[in-house]
Amino acid sequence: MNALLARLTPRMHRPDRQQVVQSLKAAAAAIIAWALTGWWLTAPMALMAPWAAVALVQGTVYRSVRTATQLIMMITAGTLLAAGAAALTGDTMIAMIIVLPVTVLLGNVAPVGGQGLYAPTTALFVLAYGSYSLPAVGHRLLETVVGAAVGIAVNALVLPPIHSLHVTGLARSLPRDCGRLLRDIGDEVEDYDAQRAEQWHRDARDLSAALSELHVARGRDAESLRLNPGHRLRRRTPPPSTGWDIVWARVANRLLALTLTLWEIASHRRGLPRPPRRSLHRVGSLLSAAAEVCAADETIMEHGADEERCDRRDAALADAREALAVVKDDLRGHGPDVGAALGSLVADCHALLDDLAPDEGGEGVPPARVHQGGSTA
Missing domain, CATH: 1.20.58.220 (Phosphate transport system protein phou homolog 2; domain 2)
Known part of the structure; x- marks a missing residue:
């Protein structure tokens, strides 16, 4: 353990002001998104909103907007593909076998950078929780949009990053x-x-x-x-x-x-x-x-x-x-x-x-x- 800590310590550095500010903004965006969807809207899957909000407090406002578009596209694709496969097969395991290869491939080939990971992970959430009815799909997409809007708003209006x-x-x-x-x-x-x-x-x-x-x-x-x-x-x-x-x-x-x-x-x-x-x-x-x-x-x-x-x-x-x-x-x-x-x-x-x-x-x-x-x- 001491040897491991000795190797890791030189790689750690004191966070600068910009990193501290962006970290606090991401945490605040997640809390606001959770309050809107989980407390006010009482959404069944309120996790999606703070998840999206944290991901979208990026290093620049432009990057937040661009990433939001990519993230919503991938989450929508993963949600719809998983819900469609589950509705057609009626079996979670078979639906995973069908959907996961497709969503992983989609995330790798789509021009969305690191946001491609959200397609298979969203599909897993949908199938694991069994929330693939039409109202559940609608709630999931609404929560994602709310979280994205909160993340962009916090990043743009609260000390927007300048480099x-x-x-x-x-x-x-x-x-x-x-x-x-x-x-x-x-x-x-x-x-x-x-x-x-x-x-x-x-x-x-x-x-x-x-x-x-x-x-x-x-x-x-x-x-x-x-x-x-x-x-x-x-x-x-x-x-x-x-x-x-x-x-x-x-x-x-x-x-x-x-x-x-x-x-x-x-x-x-x-x-x-x-x-x-x-x-x-x-x-x-x-x-x-x-x-x-x-x-x-x-x-x-x-x-x-x-x-x-x-x-x-x-x-x-x-x-x-x-x-x-x-x-x-x-x-x-x-x-x-x-x-x-x-x-x-x-x-x-x-x-x-x-x-x-x-x-x-x-x-x-x-x-x-x-x-x-x-x-x-």
Whole structure:
């Protein structure tokens, strides 16, 4: 038991405010649906209403409406097929043998996502409880519709979910994580080994995963505004423009290439010797300066772009450029193999600084000029 708890504990996390709110709304919707059908309407199968209500307090109002349509379709199909089979056969077991394969197949092939499970489970309820008379079928469908209406109403009218804060948090994490990785490499590159370089490469791959998560979050944020009656009334922090994602996708790709080069040099995969310690020290200084650029971008993302913060970023970028020039001077005077290894690092660092620099050609959005509202300065 202790070993099981030890494995499960790292996977558990403290729920955020949005999760708590949605959980309480789902519970409230179930209680309201039960009160309407079980207490006020005295329906014989009032379970269907709270069941539907809980399922329809989704992450967005639009998703609640879409899921309600799918759920009602599947419950209606399962109810009618089960009632028809029971009426024709007069035997519960035979009706199950006929209906369950059909409803399971229907739930799998119908374009309703996870709601397909409701077709066979509803059929089981109908047959197990023997409630397949015409009035019972009508009550079951009415209870489902009432529960769906309650779930949608609670989700739409009580703190309707908006996901812009999640997008902003993920966008803010990109420069922070890039800066942390650059700082780690800059501090240790002079005496690193293959194992450390492999870990850096894994961390760089995690940046790509964070970008994918941000892309998904942007879709959810856009969806949360659809059919949402309260989005104009609730406080909403506009996320940065998609230009921010493009810039940091480039930086993440450069870090992936840079860490792969360091890993290959340390593990001798390409047969390249390690550059001299002096050259690696200068590469470390360059990457530490690039980390300061990322730190400035994180501050600008959080507090906005003013003159002082932009000057801090420009100064850090200028320091990184000077360090790059010093590293380039080391390319002279080495043999071809050492020159190839150091040249690969210089090329990766040069491309990294180009991606961190403001776009003089007018394409894309430089990271230091992107505000929380997505505008450029």
